[in-house]
Amino acid sequence: MMALGMTNYSGGRRNDDAGAGMHDASIRMGPWDQISDEHRSEINDCFYLFDMNKDEQLDFSEFRYALQALGFSNLSRPDLIKVFKSEAFAKPNWTPLPSMPGQPPPATTPSVVDLRLSRERFQRIAVKYISTRDPREELLKTFVLFDNGAKGMITVDDLRTVVKELNEDAPENEIQSMIEQFDVEDKGGVSREEFVGIFLDR
8 A cells, every 4th residue: 555655646666676587578678668657657748748839859948848847957958968969860941051251151060959859769868867766766755745744754644644635545444554564663653764665675
């Protein structure tokens, strides 16, 4: 139940099963297949949200805002330009500017403002960034959503609130038992360390 609640409440978590069969399958599958359905949906939603003119392409500004919406707001502009240029292509109607007397010759290759990024290439970039996230950081962000009042632990009241917001049908004794099960030190709530351990130490 807590695992289900976390997935729904935070918008999804990485599928980090580490069995041998899963490892073999991940070699055959591409990176897009290795992230969760929630992350795939999030990437596509951001692409369509910031494709302002609905031409199935992102210019650099749209690309930058789409990545920020995915949570990557700390990327430097030079890094963004570099990764954008590595995947983008010239917009279909691009041609070099005409030469002007007394002016330097125009560029013979498109500049950043003349490049566009397809949905598939945006997916490729977004997956690379998502795959480098530390799962502990993702879990700690979710912990904060559960921990009402920044107490440093998730209590029965917190979990009851989450269950209500998710419209889940969980009996009171089940909510109580979930906290008791993971509250190793019997302090009345699940700490950050215990919360992370629920999902990473399986």
